[in-house]
Amino acid sequence: MAMGIGGRKGGGISEINMTPMIDVLLVLLIIFMVVQQGLQRGLGVMVPPPRDVETVIPPAENLVLEVEPGGRYLLNRQPIPAGRLEESLARVFAERQRKVLFVKGAESIAYGDVVSAVDASRAAGVQVVGLVPLQAAR
Incomplete structure (x- = not known):
């Protein structure tokens, strides 16, 4: 904090010098921007392009697990x-070369029920x- 000496009447001028405070603010802003980049986490998901409802339903040779x-x-x-x-x-996937499973959940079930079915399938070797969307399930 700087303070000017003197003035017209000989007294001190008590103004806050803003330059050091702005410098500290800019340094903190840069630090938070760098830290924010390191904190971003996510899950990589492959989303297919939108298609007609008829083409979303998997073919008959694929396995569909319905959670009710x-x-x-x-x-x-x-x-x-x-x-x-x-x-x-x-037991089913031990004999198959292609280990792909489609999971279709009913509208009235909890999200956790679908997640537990997906976890069980991953543990089984899938x-x-x-996930089959609701429009294709109808």
Whole structure:
């Protein structure tokens, strides 16, 4: 803080020198900008281009896991017990070369139910998990 001596009447002038405060502000701004770049995290997602509803539904040779309310699972319309989902998927995908699974969730289920189905499929050896959008599920 600088202070001028003198003046017209011989007294001190008590004005704040703004230059050091602006310098500190600019240094802090640069530091926060650099730190912000390091804090950005994300999940890489491949999103296909939008297509017609008919082309979004997977072909018959692909496996579709339907997650329904009440902990019910259907693999290509065949029921799977909830406690044996990972085990059943591991058995099915052990014989397949292409380890791709499409997951279709009902509208009324919680997001966590779909996530647990995806986690079980990844633990069973599925390499690519695709989510079927609601428009294609209708």
